[in-house]
Structure formats: structure tokens, C-alpha cells
Amino acid sequence: MFDVQNIRKDFPILNREVNGKPLVYLDNAATSQTPQQVIDVIVDYYANYNANIHRGVHTLSQEATDKYEQARIKIQEHFNIKKAHEVIMTSGTTHSINLVSNGFSSLVKEGDELLVSAMEHHSNIVPWQMLCERTGAELKVIPMNAQGELVMEDYHKMLSEKTKLVFCNHISNALGTINPIQEIIDAAHKVGAAVLIDGAQAAPHLKADMQSLDVDFYTVSAHKICGPTGVGMLYGKEEWLGKLPPYQGGGEMIAEVTFEKTTYADLPHKFEAGTPNICGGIAFGAAIDYMNAIGFDAIAAYENELLKYATNELLKIDGLKIYGTAEKKTSVVSFNIKGLHPYDIGSILDKLGIAVRTGHHCAQPIMDYYKIPGTVRASFAFYNTKEEIDVLVKGVERAMKMLL
Template structure:
């Protein structure tokens, strides 16, 4: 059981007011809030051992290096990667996906095929489209149904010996659907294809096991799981990371440089050019420590209660429709009210101190599928309360009454 009031004390921002009303923060799928334990880790770095890493023999550099590499090991253990150097620090999920897509540009040929799902974030579409333009690779799309589930029988039909990469999100940011990634991975491997899973939306809710999944690449961003912005991780199997060329050139990622030739450093440094977000990496580790202290099983069970209650109460509002009704989903509700633009609802909710997201959520193909301009998205975290759900429902009802 979670002591929600005690947990909320860890988040300073939850005490503030917006438009003279208590903040009700329901935009967690975009960015989660940051507990004081993570904030303190950031302050501690800049107050006590701010220095560049890996390159200095002085005490501050060694301390910073140790803390940074300890964070890498925390991430490795959390995701059950086989080796610490299979964890690459990046600026976030978008950076990670671009790193992999750029690497595959050197491995794919005209006529090769890659497969994406219909419910991807733009960050897991555009880099691959750019790759196709460069290489002549063909992009295929796994369709989805009206409930927001992928049509797996169609996926099976797409797979062939021409399939080289399959990429899919673990959880849809727009709908909350939990995709059957274990099946997606297994079937892709059956034709010799590599698989990248975008775990940005799954990470706050699900502990993904890299070895059990047998996935080739997996990525997430720290700011979705109570960490800072501007830092994330890419997991890659050692064999695949060794196959891919470096994404960026510069300091740290080299073994030896002359004007005639450069040789590259071993993993993970091969993909970590330049001075990294040292503080961010350390705070990423602190955020995982905090989440484990709360307990991911506890988080999963409580968020399921929030989702069920919010779904039931919102559906009592006349004309409200929820998009994404898959049986397996995380605590995200995307909805519209018939005859009302989602932006107008979001604007009124903000006046009431309620933070939700409106628009296409960087998943425009999903909105095109449903033939809508966008949705109102309420996304819940373990520090939200049932009372906040009631406030949301009252706010949506009030917005409906004002706009119709």
C-alpha cells in the first residue's frame, strides 16, 4: 500500500497553485514531476564535485566519474542488461532512436524493408523515414484497430527475409496501449530482423527485462520517470552496438587520432562523444533509486485503480468518448467531447488549475486514423489522488457546460 500523502510531500511542485487553485498535474505522459531526492542529487553534484569525467586525475574528476558510472550500473541492473557497457547515455529517447537509425543507414540497401507500428510517436517515425530516403529502404506499417490494438495477424504477413529492422513503442503515448512486444520481438527474430523498442512511455509503469525480452535495442528518457530532462538511455546488445558505426565524432569516443586515421573507443564510449550530461546521468540513477523505494509493483497496482476510477467517472459525462480502449493499457485516458475542440477543454481546465495535454501528442497518424484533430489526454502517476480525479471530472463537466 502506498502512503500517497507522504509521497506527495516528496514533490515540492505539488504544493504550488495555478490560477489561484491547487495544481492538479495530469500531464505525466509528457513529463513526470521531480522528487526532492533527485533535486538534492543535482544540487549535490554542482555544490560538491562538479568536474568533467573520465579525463582527469584530480579528485573531483574521479568522484564525478565514479558517480556517473555508478548510475550506469543502476540503469543496467534496473533493465537487466547483461553488461554495463550495453547502456549508452543519450539526451533522451529521440537521440537514442536517431543514433540507431543513423547506424542502420550504413547497413541497409535499396529494397530492404523495415516495419513500424501505426501508433508511434513522431520520434520513432521521422528518423526511419529519413533513413529510407537515404537508402531506398521500404517502410511498412503495422495497422491498428479501433480499440487501439495492433493487428498482429497483419504484422505476421509483413515479415519476410527482406525485413531488416522492426521498431515499435512498448506503450502508446497517445492511447496508453501496452503492445505485445515479446511477440513482436520473437516473430521479427524469426526472420533475422533486429528490433528496437521505444520504452519512453513504459518506463514509469513497467520494468522491462532486456535479457528476458531478448530485444536488440530499448530506449527511454529520465524525465518520464521522475528524473531530469535532457538525459536518457539506449540499451543495445553488444553485438549490435559493435556493428553500428559511431553517431557523432569528437572527444571521448576515440581511441587514437591522427590526421591520417582515427580509431574508435570501446563501448560505451564509442557512442558518447563530447562532455555528457554528467549531472543528468547521476540524477537518472537517483530517480531509479527513488522509484524502487516506492516499488514498481505498488505503482502498477495503484495506477490501475486510478485509471479504472477515472475511466468510469469520465464516461458518465454526456458526449464524452475515450480513444484507446485496449484491454492492456497504462494510466492514460485520451478523450473528446462531441462538438467541442480539445484545445478549448484544455484551456478551461488550465484556468481551474488542472494540467492536461491537448493536441495530437506527436502521434498525428493515430489522430488521422480516428479522423479527429486531437484529444484531451489525462495521464496519471503514483502521486496523483482519487480526489484529483474528481476535480478533473468536475472540470471537464464544467467545460462541457460552458462550451455547448
């Protein structure tokens, strides 16, 4: 049995009020909330073994190092990664993508082509535009349709021997679309291209298997999966990570330094310059433990119930339009009310204690496609309830009465 009320007890923030109303937190695509079990791990680190890692011989340093590297193993096992050193600890998905795009500066040239999907977060667009500016490579866009699905026929036609890299999100943060990444990866590999998948939005909802997918790079942010902000991971195949130069220079990423020459450390330390977010990494591992204890199959089934319920109830509202109606999608509903600006709706919902996201969700090309300024986005997690969706629907109806 999936006991949502018992799960909600793990999240202290769900007990608070906002503007005198019980908090209804529906902004999970931006960041998930943190359970007490993860908060306790963070407190334990700073209270009992706060120390820098890897280089210390004293007890605290050794304890911190062990916990940090244990977290790397948890990440490796969760995503079914072949080797632990293929897990690079980063500050999050944006850092991870920039690390790869910077490294490809030496691997692509003028005349090469990079393919990006039309529904990417800005973090998976801008770094590649910068790479194209540096190298003269061309950025080409895989189109989407009105349902918020990629036009795969066009994607297959775009692939050629010129294609060096394809990058796409696993799940759209703005629309909730689950993209056919296995087909994308397999087709790209047939022409010799590498593939980077932005898994930030997928990680809270499903377990991605790196060996089964055979993807070259995959990125995740811990704060999307009940962990802390400021930490994430980059998975990269050993052969690709070996080709990329270090992204940053400093301590930890070196083997030997002289004023004449520096040699770099082996993986993963080659890409982990400086003192990392030690506590964040340890808490990332704890968050993975927490989510696995609940079970991703149970999470997916429950969140699908929430998605169906919210979609049905919201569509009963006159003038409401949902953007992103893909056959395969996760628990995100982006919508607008005819004649109303999404910001105005979001502001009124906040007065009622309802947290949603408004705007273009760092996916402005999607909004340009639909010719809208943005949407109201309600994104659900496994700790949300149908009763909270009812509160959202009533809140939207109240906003309409106030604004129309």
C-alpha cells in the first residue's frame, strides 16, 4: 500500500502555513522538498565529522571521505553505472552540461553539427550555443509538435556523418513529456554521434539504467530528488571522459604539479577540482536511499494517478488550456486561462497558500512555439494529494473571478 499521509510526515515543511493558509506545494519540478531523514544526515555531518576529504590522515577526514565515496557508490548502483569513477560529482545539471560542452571544444570543428531538441531547458541550449560560437559548429533543432512531442521522423532525417553530438532532456520540465531517449540514443550511435541526456526532471520519477540505455552522458541534480541544492552528478562513459580535458584547474584534480608541467589525476578526480560540496554529496546518497525505500514503481503509479486527476479536474474549468498533451508524460500540468496572464494567476494562488511556478520555466523556445508569454505550471510529487489538487482547482476558479 502507498500511504501518502504517512510519507507526508517525513517532510517538515508540509506542516507550515503560507499567508495564513496550509501550504500546498506544487512546484516540485523546480525543486523537491527534503525529508527529515535527509535533513538528519546533513545535521549529522556538520555536528560530528565535518572535515575536508581525500587528503587528510586524521579521523574526521577519513570518516568524511568514506561517507562521501559511499555516496558515489550509491549513485553508481542506483543508475546502474558500470564503474564508480564514471560518476563525476558536480554542483548540478547545469555544471555537468557545461563540463561536457567545454570539453567538446577540442573535439568539434567548423562543419560539424550538433542536434538539440526543441523542448530543452536553457541549461541544455546556451552552453552548446557557446560551443558553436567557439568552434564554428552548427546547432540544429529537432522540432516538436503541438502535443509537445518531438517529431522523430525529422530527427532521423537530420542525422548524418556530420552529427557529432545530440542532446535532449529525458523529461521536459515545462511540459512533462517523456522523450523517446532510447530511440534517440540508438539512432545517434549509428552515425557515430555521442549523446547527452539531461535527466534532471526524470530522476524524481523513474530509475534510468545507464548500461541499458547505452548513453554517453547523463546529468542529474540532487535537489530534484529530495536532496540538497548545489550538488549533482555527471555520468560519462570512461572512454568519453578520457577524451575530455579538465573543466577546472586546482587542487584534487592533479597527479603532480611543477612550474614547468602539471599532470592530471585519474577519473573521477580529474573533473573534481577543489573542495566539493561534501555534505551535499553525502546527503545526495541519503536522498537516493530514501526514494528507493519508497520504491520508484510505487512513486510512478501514484504520480500518474495525480496527473490524471489533475488533468481531468482542471479541464472542467472554462477557458483553461493545457500545454503538453503527449501520450507519455509525467506529473506536470502547464496551463493558461484565456484572457489572463499566468503571473497574475500565480500571485493570487500564492495568497491562498498554493505554490506553483509561472513564466517560461527556462524553456523560452517552447513558449515561443505556442506563441504565449508563459504558463502556470503545477508539478506534483509523491507526497502530494488529490485533496491538494482540489484546493488548486478552487484557487484557479477564485483567481478567475477576481481577474476576469
